[in-house]
Amino acid sequence: MPIPIVNSIASWFLKKRFHQIELFLKYPHEVQEELLFNLLQKAKQTEIGRQYDFASINSYGTFAERIPITSYEDHEGQIERARRGENNIFWPTPIKWFAKSSGTTNAKSKFIPVSQDSLEYCHYAASKDLLCIYFHNNPDSQLFVGKGLRLGGSKELYRENGTAYGDLSAILIDNMPFWAEFSSTPSNEVSLMADWEIKMQAIVDATLKENVTSLAGVPSWMLVLLNNVLETSGKQHLFEIWPNLEVYFHGGVSFEPYANQYRKILPREDFRYYEIYNASEGFFAIQDQNDTKELLLMLDYGIFYEFIDMDTYGSSHQKVVPLSGVEEGKNYAMVITTNAGLWRYKIGDTVRFTSTQPYRIKISGRTKHHINVFGEELIIENAEVALKKTAQFTQSEILDYTAGPIFMNGRLKGSHEWIIEFKKPPKDLRQFVKVLDQSLQEVNSDYEAKRYNNTTLNPPTVHQARENLFYDWLKQHDKLGGQHKVPRLSNTRDLLEELLCMNR
Secondary structure (H helix, E strand, C coil): CCHHHHHHHHHHHHHHCHHHHHHHHHCHHHHHHHHHHHHHHHCCCCHHHHHCCHHHCCCHHHHHHHCCCECHHHHHHHHHHHHCCCCCCCCCCCCCEEEEEECCCCCCEEEEEECHHHHHHHHHHHHHHHHHHHHHHCCCCCHHHCEEEECCCCCCCEEECCEEEECHHHHHHHHCCHHHHHHEECCHHHHCCCCHHHHHHHHHHHHCCCCEEEEEECHHHHHHHHHHHHHHHCCCCHHHCCCCCCEEEECCCCCHHHHHHHHHHCCCCCCEEEEEEEECCEEEEECCCCCCCCEEECCCCCEEEEEEECCCCCCCCCCEEEHHHCCCCCEEEEEEEECCCCCCEEEEEEEEEEEECCEEEEEEEECCCEECCCCCCEEHHHHHHHHHHHHHHHCCEEEEEEEEEECCECCECEEEEEEEEEEECCCCHHHHHHHHHHHHHHHCHHHHHHHHHHCCECCCEEEECCCCHHHHHHHHCCCCCCCCCCCCECCCCHHHHHHHHHHC
């Protein structure tokens, strides 16, 4: 069958799904309520279902009253039992897959359950919907005339006790239907390579001769790959290699720091960028309009949504609302109940609603300060543990600190930049930096992956702050005393630049 005919059939099939999407656009609250009761009904005979008597829950109010808001630490014991092969703990069907992601205060890594339901009705359904929406907005698209270049994580899948864990993208690729590989590059074999450096060159070699029409992956990783493609080919921009390239589907970290660099290597005005919002816990939202930064919250993927008003987050009067209770412009922490057995689970992200007809969001950050420019998800707890260990090892004492990113520039890799005020400085600052870097890798597996052989991140830069630098900054901003403190980690360089200027 000629490729253009395949392209027409595929686009026609994908567009049919748009009618189902229109259902939750028109009836969002009804779709979410029905979904919640389906989840409760399905899990009523599980261990957690019996504990909270899911069978007798007949309203959202009862659900919210009976089941507590949870975090990974609350689920960790049950998840560990499931990883050892126990079934019917928090979901009725066996959980064979666990997506490994960056850790918590108590552990280097989290292992998020991925059920067959979530694979099929969430992650894979979202992939189809992404294409469906894109074709709906761009009816002349020729995506299927060529192949999609997909860039997944570099971690292998580790199997144990009849279950497996690994990077979410590796799990998705490993379970993908055989026909999906025909429209993608590189091959599954290359995509699942464990050694990133070997894999990087293998992807370059495999894709240079392909007719690539789309890109999909995390902006930081993808930029490294595309710069390697240009370096290997000797070309100035990507359209010299792939003239039919038309769209980049991206997610995982903020695209803004990379936007200018992508425009340099993709200089066509009509090239499209489509953002997605997915995580190990599920696939949540898709950009549903050309040339926008708003994401449509997808309401029929087996995920029931609740939101905590960030003005009340963590307080005794914390306000939790379902979708019907959110307001435009407010910042909310997202809480999910899923078809993989997560019940009222805080994922740590914050979102802001830009629209409630339909429900569109922007990702506004995390519930805690962090650095996640390169997918490293460095949280304050990681920083505190690593700094404590480093100070002990180097016999130094730390008074105050802050850290932020050094963004990628052209083909130069990114890194982290720290300003630290010492009560007792280390005798050798270079040794301090080396130990800090190693300690961060030990407490955060995502940071470790990005630092492996300087793949995405170069070693950190550390500046010794002058005496009273942070005190002076707080005083200058009228923030002395009370609960005021210097932000520890940031995704921007605003605070860093201000402090560096004051430190001269």
